[in-house]
Structure formats: C-alpha cells, structure tokens
Amino acid sequence: MAQSQAVAIHYDKPMWASIRAKRMELQSCDDCGEFHYPPGPTCPHCLSMTLSWKPLSGRGKIVSWVVYHRQYFDDYPPPFNVVAVQLAEGPIIITNLVGPEPEGSWIDREVEIVYEPDARGEPLNRVRLVG
Amino acid sequence: MNGLKNVAAVIGVGESDYVADHARVRAGEKPHDSNGYAAIAFKRALDDAGIGRDDVDGLIVGPTVAYERIGEVLGINPTWGGQQDAMLAVIEACMAIKSGLATCVAIVYGNDQRSAAVQYGGPEAMGGNLFLSYVYHAPWGFTSQGSLYAMMFRRFSELTGCTERHLGEVAVAQRLAASLNPGALMRKPITLDDYMASPYICEPLHLFDYCLINDGGVALIICEAEKAKRIAAKKPVAIHGVGRFDLNRGATSLEPRLLDFYRPAQEACAKQVYDMAGLGPEDMDAVQIYDSFSCHIPFALEGYGYCRSGDVGRFMSEEGIALGRKLPVNTGGGHLSHSYMQGWNHQVEAVRQVRGECGPRQVEGCRFVHYNSDVAGKAVSIIYGV
Numbered sequence: 178m179a180q181s182q183a184v185a186i187h188y189d190k191p192m193w194a195s196i197r198a199k200r201m202e203l204q205s206c207d208d209c210g211e212f213h214y215p216p217g218p219t220c221p222h223c224l225s226m227t228l229s230w231k232p233l234s235g236r237g238k239i240v241s242w243v244v245y246h247r248q249y250f251d252d253y254p255p256p257f258n259v260v261a262v263q264l265a266e267g268p269i270i271i272t273n274l275v276g277p278e279p280e281g282s283w284i285d286r287e288v289e290i291v292y293e294p295d296a297r298g299e300p301l302n303r304v305r306l307v308g
Numbered sequence: 309m310n311g312l313k314n315v316a317a318v319i320g321v322g323e324s325d326y327v328a329d330h331a332r333v334r335a336g337e338k339p340h341d342s343n344g345y346a347a348i349a350f351k352r353a354l355d356d357a358g359i360g361r362d363d364v365d366g367l368i369v370g371p372t373v374a375y376e377r378i379g380e381v382l383g384i385n386p387t388w389g390g391q392q393d394a395m396l397a398v399i400e401a402c403m404a405i406k407s408g409l410a411t412c413v414a415i416v417y418g419n420d421q422r423s424a425a426v427q428y429g430g431p432e433a434m435g436g437n438l439f440l441s442y443v444y445h446a447p448w449g450f451t452s453q454g455s456l457y458a459m460m461f462r463r464f465s466e467l468t469g470c471t472e473r474h475l476g477e478v479a480v481a482q483r484l485a486a487s488l489n490p491g492a493l494m495r496k497p498i499t500l501d502d503y504m505a506s507p508y509i510c511e512p513l514h515l516f517d518y519c520l521i522n523d524g525g526v527a528l529i530i531c532e533a534e535k536a537k538r539i540a541a542k543k544p545v546a547i548h549g550v551g552r553f554d555l556n557r558g559a560t561s562l563e564p565r566l567l568d569f570y571r572p573a574q575e576a577c578a579k580q581v582y583d584m585a586g587l588g589p590e591d592m593d594a595v596q597i598y599d600s601f602s603c604h605i606p607f608a609l610e611g612y613g614y615c616r617s618g619d620v621g622r623f624m625s626e627e628g629i630a631l632g633r634k635l636p637v638n639t640g641g642g643h644l645s646h647s648y649m650q651g652w653n654h655q656v657e658a659v660r661q662v663r664g665e666c667g668p669r670q671v672e673g674c675r676f677v678h679y680n681s682d683v684a685g686k687a688v689s690i691i692y693g694v
Contacts, residue, residue: 178430184443214561215444221557240566241463243455244511249430253449256511261459261566268561271445284466301447 180296181250188216191230199292199300203266205231214268235290237262237304240269242283252296262288262304276305310549312402313584316413317536317544318692320357320529321656322349323491326647330422330493330522338423342373343381345525346418350382353414353527358541364529366410368397370417370652378416386410394526394651395598395681395688399550401530411532412539417652418525426521428452444560453684454518454601458510460565461603465512470606470621472512476503478602478637479516479644481630486641488631488669493520494645517602519643526652528659545662548676548691549585551577555685564685573687574611577680581689589613592691593674594661595635596654598681599642605629608680609637612689636671654679658692 185193188204192215195202205212206220207227219226240261248255260274260283275293279286288304295301324345332339340348346369354361366388369378375391388410392400394417401413429452442451464470480500486492498516506514536544553576555564564570582588589612597608606620614635615623627634640646640657647653658677660666676693 181446181449183447186443189443240562241459241466243450243458243462244508245449245455246508246511249451250446250449257449259445259448259450259455259459261562269558269563269566270561271450272448282466284463295447303448 178248178251180252182296188218192216195230195232196292196302197300200232201235201290201302202230202232203268204228205266212264212266212268214270233290234265236307237264237288237290239274239283239286239288242274260288260304273303274305275303279306310584312399312406312550313548313586314533314546316402316405316530317533317546318528318655318659319531319536319540319542319544320353320355320359321659322352322354322356322527323653323656324348324523324525326491326493326522326524329524333423333523338420339523340420342418342420342525343377344418345420345523346373346378346416346527347381347525349418349525349527350414350416353529356542357529357539359412359529359539363539364412364414366401366404366413368392368400368413368415370394370397370419370650372417372419372421382414382416384414388413393683394649394655395679395690396552398528398530398547398655398690399552399688402547402550405530405532411535413530414527415530416525416527417649419650420523421648422521422523428521429454452510454513455510456562456565457601457603458513459562460569462512463566464569464603464607468618468621472514473500473504474621474625475517475602475606476500477624477629478599478605479503481628482599482638482642482644484630485636485639485669486645488667489640489646492641492646493522494641513601513603516644519600520645520648522648524647524649526649526656528655542663545659545692546694548587548693549581549583551579551581551584551687551689553577553580553687559685569607569611570682570685570687571611573685574608574680574682577687577689578612581691585691587676587691589678592635592676592678594639594658594671594677595637596639596658596677596679597637597642598651598654598683599638599644600648600683602644604682605637607682609635611682611687612678612680631669631671639666639669639671651681655690662692662694
C-alpha cells in the first residue's frame with residue numbers, strides 16, 4: 178500500500194497551488210462565464226480558449242456519498258466517507274465531509290470548503306456542513 | 309436506420325477453462341499469459357464454427373492484448389484488423405463486413421489479470437488510466453470503479469427507493485444461474501439474507517455486488533450472413549441490431565453518472581438498437597448486462613425500457629430477474645459469479661442461449677437476447693437472435 182497523493186497534470190498546476198494556498202480556484206470562461214472541472218485547455222461549454230482562474234465561493238451541496246470499509250491507502254484507514262459535492266459554480270468535485278455527519282440522507286445538504294492537512298501535511302480541500 | 313441489421317451472424321464461440329485455470333492461479337501457478345488464453349479461446353471458436361484458421365480474414369482483439377502480437381500468434385494476415393472492447397469489437401466486425409473490408413472476423417480476448425495481480429483500486433490505479441480520471445479522486449481516498457458505482461447507486465437508491473435489499477436480487481439471481489453453469493467460478497447459491505450479511509466494500513455496495521477477478525480468454529467468429537449459412541457447422545446466430553451513445557461531457561466531474569445515471573445514453577442507444585432490429589424489450593427472452601458491479605442491472609433495466617422509470621426495485625423483487633422468472637438476466641452468472649471477461653463472456657452466453665445449448669440454465673424457447681453495457685458513460689447494445 179502507499180499514501181494517496183495529488184497528481185497534477187499540466188492544466189491542474191494552478192488549481193493545486195490555489196488549494197495549497199487555502200483559496201481554491203477553478204477555470205472560468207471569459208466568453209461564456211461558465212466554470213468547468215477538471216482544468217483543461219478549452220471551455221467545454223463553448224470551446225473558448227480564453228480562460229481565467231477564479232476563486233470559488235466555497236459553497237456547495239452534497240450530491241451523493243459513500244463510506245469505505247476497505248483500505249486502499251495508508252492515510253485513509255476505514256471507515257471513512259467520500260462525498261460528491263456540486264459547487265455553487267456548477268461542477269461536481271470529489272472530497273470528504275469532516276465534522277458532524279447528517280442524520281438520514283446526506284443528499285442536498287449544504288456544505289462549505291475547509292482546508293485540512295493531507296498525508297504530507299499540506300492543505301487539502303474538504304467540506305463541512307453549513308450551519 | 310437499419311444499417312447493420314442481419315448483416316452478420318455469430319458462427320463460433322470459444323472460452324478458456326475458467327474453473328480449472330482459476331484453481332491453478334490460486335495455487336500459485338500461471339497457466340498462460342493473456343496471449344495464451346486468447347489462443348485457446350480462438351481455437352475453440354474455430355472448432356465450434358467448424359471452419360479453419362484460413363477462413364478468417366478479419367481480426368479484432370480486446371484491449372488487454374496487442375493486436376499485432378495476437379495476429380502473429382494466431383498466424384492471421386487479415387484484410388481488416390483492430391482493437392476494441394467486447395461490445396465495440398462486435399460492432400466493428402459488423403461494420404467491416406458491411407463495408408466489404410472483411411467477410412469473416414475473429415474477435416479475440418485474453419486477460420491474465422488475476423495471475424498478473426492487476427490492481428483496479430488503490431495506489432497502482434491512481435494515475436494509470438488517465439481517462440478514468442482517478443487523479444481527480446484519489447487525493448480524497450476515492451479510488452476504484454466500485455466506488456464510482458457505489459456513489460451512483462447511493463443517489464439512485466435515495467431518489468427511487470431501490471434499496472440494498474432490492475439490489476441484492478441481482479447477486480442472488482446471478483448466483484442461481486452460476487449454480488447451473490459448470491463453467492462458472494462461484495456456484496454455491498446465496499440468499500438475500502446472505503447478501504445483506506455480507507461485508508460492505510464501499511458502502512452501500514457489498515462484497516457480493518463486486519465482480520470476480522480471474523484469468524481467461526474468449527473468442528467469437530462473426531461472419532457475413534449468407535457466407536455464414538454456407539460455412540458454419542451450426543445454425544448461425546444473427547446480429548439483429550446494434551446501438552451506441554457516449555456521454556463524455558462532464559465525465560470526470562461525474563454529472564452524467566451522478567445526476568443522470570447515464571440514462572440519456574441508454575435511451576438513445578435503446579432507440580437505435582430497437583429500431584434497427586425492429587424489436588422491443590417485450591420481444592427479449594433474456595438479457596445480458598455488463599456487470600462489473602450489480603447496480604449496472606437496475607440502471608440498464610430502467611434505461612432500456614424493461615420497467616418503468618423509478619420502479620426497478622419493485623420489478624426486480626416482485627417480477628424477478630432470475631431464471632424462471634419474468635426477465636432472466638445474466639443467465640450464465642455474469643461477471644459476479646461466472647467469470648470477469650469484461651463483457652466478452654456475455655456475448656458467448658447470448659449466443660448459446662439463442663442456440664439452446666445451455667442445459668439446466670437454458671431459457672425455454674429463447675429466440676432473442678439483448679446485450680447492453682454502460683462502461684463509464686459509453687452505452688452499447690446488441691440484439692442477438694434466431
């Protein structure tokens with residue numbers, strides 16, 4: 178086994194820099210205004226290549242969740258949760274819910290991004306329930 | 309559009325000895341590599357068709373072997389060749405035949421994934437397959453296709469009321485089928501209570517929701533329809549229609565998976581295949597569904613019109629998907645209990661059901677079998693029949 182680690186493909190590098198700086202950014206299209214994820218060379222909505230990195234509001238809603246009962250990484254001993262969160266800006270990201278967990282269904286629960294140390298002690302974006 | 313309707317037929321099928329090879333691999337032996345399993349399956353498919361190697365003028369290999377090397381190992385100099393997954397290999401064979409670029413195409417697969425200890429989750433899977441995009445998931449501990457389907461089923465379950473116990477019908481039905489299939493790896497019947505008591509891997513999916521990992525090979529011989537009647541030893545099994553629709557937009561961000569459950573792809577694919585074949589779900593005697601995970605089955609049953617949208621939990625438990633019930637699904641045991649040949653063994657099972665060769669697991673009076681798959685948003689469908 179091994180520790181999980183961030184793998185930054187070419188266009189991902191500014192995103193990871195922003196996560197490490199605790200102010201996560203994604204690309205937004207200068208022509209149509211849409212955000213997209215993962216980072217890439219074009220806006221998949223309109224094919225524009227004029228893109229700007231913009232900070233996220235940090236807000237989103239849980240789309241779905243799972244709980245791992247098997248270990249795949251040294252730094253993720255089970256049980257632990259993984260949530261899919263639809264950001265206020267549109268894209269869905271994979272992350273973990275920290276802090277209190279909802280009673281019953283987690284779907285549509287509002288969350289906000291927080292930054293917690295990963296296996297190497299660097300900030301990683303996770304979410305916690307709002308309110 | 310009826311472009312590929314009855315253009316080609318399957319005249320031969322072959323598989324390696326999953327059970328014997330699996331026992332040897334678990335004892336620490338390595339009977340063959342991927343090329344060896346492919347060669348065994350190809351020779352058996354030729355024998356089943358009653359033709360010789362030199363009757364084959366097309367070769368399409370699976371994604372786990374090298375096209376040129378398999379051509380060399382099998383001694384085939386084809387007029388058409390390529391590499392595809394199981395379902396697209398069938399479609400490409402039909403396209404090559406329709407265009408006249410080949411008349412008799414061998415599609416060949418071999419995989420030593422168990423003896424080679426291939427990892428489908430964890431550190432080895434993190435960056436290896438870029439299109440699977442684990443790099444955008446693994447930093448948060450999210451890895452393996454099973455987890456993606458667990459995430460998908462959780463939301464589906466919450467929205468439709470298809471519960472874990474409903475989902476358990478899949479593993480139970482397919483194990484029953486496997487218990488009647490001497491070629492299957494997992495033959496001890498299980499109950500819904502066994503299923504519910506089985507451990508979670510990635511909750512809400514249990515151990516019994518996951519496919520096997522084993523070595524093996526599969527081959528089919530697909531021949532132009534008129535030539536098939538002349539050269540084949542057995543009655544050819546016609547390919548009545550095919551369909552395909554891919555959802556790539558938002559794939560890594562998971563919108564088509566989590567918000568739509570790939571339904572738009574399945575509906576477009578269903579229209580194409582049913583229109584081409586001139587058939588509908590009510591005409592199908594059995595269904596084969598790509599089942600790396602059990603939840604492929606409820607998604608497909610709704611997507612291809614076998615039950616009303618949102619009703620699949622009730623459909624599976626009350627009307628039934630086991631042999632002898634309303635709609636037999638994965639009649640050989642599927643990837644969960646027969647063999648994990650990445651969709652290839654489902655094609656063989658479909659052909660054998662139409663031929664009436666399935667012994668105690670034979671669907672009585674079977675005339676049409678529908679195969680379909682959604683592998684990460686690529687919906688593909690094939691209808692086999694008399």
